[in-house]
Amino acid sequence: MARFTFRLPDIGEGIAEAEIVAWHVKVGDRIEEDQQVADMMTDKATVEMESPVSGVVVELAGEVGDQVAIGASLMVVETEKAVAEEAPAAEAPVAEAVEEQVEAETPGVPEVVEAPAPLPLAGGTGGGPVQATPTPEETSPPPTPPASGRGEEVRHVLASPAVRARAKDLGVDLAEVKHDGQHIRHADLDAYLRYGSGQGYHAPHASRARADEAVKVIGMRRRIAENMAAAKRAIPHFTYVDEIDVTALEAMRADLNANRGSRPKLTMLPFLIVAICRTLPDFPMLNARYDDEGGVVTRHGRVHMGMATQTDAGLTVPVIRDAQDMNVWQLASEIGRLAEAARTGKIKSEELQGGTITITSLGPLGGIATTPVINRPEVAIIGPNKIVERPVFVGDDIVRAKLMNLSISCDHRVVDGWDAASYVQALRKLLETPVLLFAD
Incomplete structure (x- = not known):
């Protein structure tokens, strides 16, 4: 051996x-x-x-x-x-x-297990180990316990069955309810709930609260915690948000989906990525990575688009490599492939590395605006928000429009506010005139 x-x-x-x-x-x-x-x-x-x-x-x-x-x-x-x-x-x-x-791992001789304390018995504590031979005190018949279960001090609390049932549902001990007459009435219980408890109103389901739970932070959740903490410590974030009218883009998307054949269904994400890739050449400071230790910013010519994806294990960021060379159909296919691989745990390590800029979307859950955290060492992250229909003025007319807020968080060491605002305006122009997305 x-x-x-x-x-x-x-x-x-x-x-x-x-x-x-x-x-x-x-x-x-x-x-x-x-x-x-x-x-x-x-x-x-x-x-x-x-x-x-x-x-x-x-x-x-x-x-x-x-x-x-x-x-x-x-x-x-x-x-x-x-x-x-x-x-x-x-x-x-x-x-x-x-x-x-x-x-x-092998259980030994069973230990004597103490049972939960029952109502007090005459002459006994009711909380000791189960005995093989009962004592004389234990064999004597126990007295009928008081209805309230609190002993002699509350033996004379009187209330109708309806009041008792209501108090039980609310988790209220009738012994603590003040009253003027011999019987506790619904009005007395109402007064206790409003003023008498010392803690305000008793919620009907307060007794159903879950116990505290200590969860060890390990695996994916620990990696996320470490990465997010490092990003917030090292990067001076700022976020810019603007509103974009995507009415025409949504109409185009619906037309393309209606005639897609065997191709994947298009979401808003492929159109956003195409727009991002087309505008980045004029804003190279955004498609970059910052080396803290070396003090060097590398501006990338290719767009390796990080795509924040929620999984059961936590947030992962698969990377769409060379996104600038893909059309909306190719992007839709790659988005679906990477998202499925991430959610099933089959994503390859090389597919999680090398991103140059990231997009993060909550889809229909997206709120009015987001302030996404930058995926370090990148310097920018873009967050589209939920599309909503609202009335807008077009000249003197009021029309129905589909509007979406677009957020961008940037590293202020590398990107100025003017740059971020100008970039979003360039994105806005493409998204509000979607035919430009397909023009050479």
């Missing part, structure tokens, strides 16, 4: 460590060669780790959420024979390690 140390390999991307997001084995498990043992997260991509050997798991590197350095031990396996690059054996043999694990 020998021990093999499976060290975390260099997964690429120039990373120094990776986070454990899932274990598929535990100490004591027998595993086979090429069996999946763990999921490791690097930046925003999850990589499946497979065991290079067969044997029994003796040691795991840590818990879910822990970071493991490249080259450090991820797992120790007891093998049938020596394997190349075998790690030094630990002092305790594997049989002992496995036995200890089994013992830790």
